[in-house]
Amino acid sequence: MQRRKFIGSASIAGIITAMLPGSLVASNQESSNHLLDAKKPNDRAYWTGMLYRMMNPVFSNLANGTLVKNMPFEVSPSYDGRKNVTYLEAVGRAAAGMAPWLALPDDDTKEGQMRKDLKAKFLKGIANGVDPSNPDYLNFTKEYQPIVDAAYLAHAFLRAPKALWEPLDDTTKKRVVKEFKALRTRKPWNNNWQLFTAITEAFLLEIGEEWDKEAVDRALNKFKDWYVGDGWYSDGPNFSFDYYNSFVIHPMLVDTLKVLSDHGKVPVADYELALKRMLRYVVHLERMISPEGTYPVIGRSITYRNGAFQALAQVALIKKLPEDISPAQVRSALTAVKKNIFQKGTFDKNDWLTLGFCGHHPDVADYYSSTGSMYMASLSFLPLGLPADDEFWTSDPEEWTSKKAWSGKSFKKDYHVDY
Structure with a gap:
């Protein structure tokens, strides 16, 4: 784009207690105690x-009309x-990251209460965000950056239409x-x-509105030209070695x-070929996760x-993982990544994301980066859209590819593909 070990000392029970609204805390306190037993991950x-x-913090404030008032505005030292x-x-x-989770059916579990709470806040918040009279009226009309983040909102609606789009009132839909x-x-x-x-x-096409076919065709034709092979696209005419194939390109294409x-x-x-290429790309992505749950800090x-x-995460959500990558190893690898990323300093005292990588260090942020930019971190949580009884969650932990390789165990050899 042009614009742009935390949990180590804190128990999960304490974190959930701190996060939930008061009415939900008591009901979660007892049920979360079992999480403290290291033998029962x-x-x-x-x-x-x-x-x-x-x-x-994002959707509580948006629902209350206090997002602009309360969200910090931390920026890169070179922010524009x-x-x-x-x-x-x-x-x-x-x-975009929480949408599949909120798409799960309502239930009375402790997790279900969290989903119900967030979904209500989202629906009320979006109504506020497109209401010109609301203090949290969101900017879609000035600067170029809204092209980016309206797209992530559209992606959320596509990922969870029955939970996040259909319940909106007619006025809000027309405003969106x-x-x-x-x-x-x-x-x-x-x-x-x-x-x-x-x-x-x-x-817009999906919901029966007039859509710009020419603009869509232009994008699709460019990415036909920008495919460089073996599951990778160039980000524009020149190739860049970074994570934009995952941040944007494969999921949105x-x-x-x-x-x-x-x-x-x-x-x-055309869809099947794009999906096939994404499946090849995620083979590389999974292999980038080290035995310790870290990954290359590139781009x-x-x-x-x-x-x-x-x-x-998306390939796991749609249950299209390559045959040599199991749901359990993806869950185990991504959990390890998250526990490395969400260290002390990744959140501020009010649970807003800070600028940084594993912790708070705004000097590594790009010139287009501010507090709002950081919420791209939600996008690896997509498998929460799989129900709790899915094998992704119920299977025993498994070692991922690099963990097998670096411990002397058998793992599948890797070869390039020609599609």
């Missing part, structure tokens, strides 16, 4: 607790000064559509930004093509943290 409880902690874009950044990026169409006054940059326009327009193919606008084969936007694993 509960990865899903860790993931849900962490995601709720990350999401709650566009404060009015940071709030939509937080909302869109956070929504108006804001999305207002983005057409600006053109995306000649790189991954092409897909932000494409997925927003694909969402695949989901845009899914909508278009479902509506008969492109051949199903720009490294402060988006574990959002770097969105593509792997």
